[in-house]
Amino acid sequence: MPFPEPSPVTADDLGEAVRLALATLREAPASGWEHKAGSLEWTCWETAEHLGDDLFAYAAQLGVRTPPLDGYVPFALESRRPGGPVETIRAQPAAGPGGLLQVLEACGALLVAMVRTTPPEVRAHHGFGASDPEGFAAMGIVETLVHTHDLAEGLGLAWTPPADLCARVLARLFPDAPRETDPWATLLWATGRAELPGRPRLTSWRWYSAPRP
Template identity: 60%
Template structure:
């Protein structure tokens, strides 16, 4: 099966292929942030990257000749790296993210949001209906979006600027809060 090629992902300027590469890249990068014995608190691990104009910056990208199967293999591998790192990192470990120094739980939640939000973009670009489990959405909403209402998939789409909720304007700019919730309360 060949690459989806120039099909754009939802409202992004990225292609479907680049968007899936971006998801894999973020999962890999989050695992990389947690992996050092003493992670940096002020910068990302300095992996190199490449970028196409208007495309995502990518450290992880897929050989085009590997096709869609290769793209999905890389996505699966990157997700496995993050899942493994979250399991073995001590819960008190902290590492840099530009939206707040985070812990393993936070990096896991950010990975989930990247997958869910960008798979929405991919599905929209391909014209395929898709939604995420409401309980999973509510868990990441609670962890990363303290101002957002719990409300499953529609609320997560709203919190990431991809949807509307009654009595709430669509968000043009949004951000998550990756610092641990207990730390914010202290």
């Protein structure tokens, strides 16, 4: 589909992304969570924890009265194993996949609430550019869409998010991405997960989270 004219990314968009991801992940077999997640070196369980941690961390950046502009809110970080994700948020293994997805849902809700209630002029630190609430919503959506892609590959699930949602976050965070290609395929390309016709798979990538002029 052709890309639409850029429109703001909203808390509702983020909420939809998390809701759709959870609906897909709830179909996963209980035995699949120790499989590798797509092209990542993490298990599906670790990847879902990492996604929850991303959403939590973005909410935290907006959650202090004077958001930091020179670093992240200093929560303690640790990894359970060499090569595993370094993060704050964990799910209790005894709670099983249902508990893991509750943790993910709660972290998503925290970011939705912070995006919805933070004044648009607020800026907070991110390594790819200090951002506003809309930018943190867009970053949360990208994390959700592409890590659900990783999880779906590892868990044997189908996953294709809405094209208009992909197009909006591409317009907000990836200004140099092509606009004539399918938005979901383009987002996978922009995040180093796929090729596009005439464009090889990226070996390094980034987004630009500073507010657009």
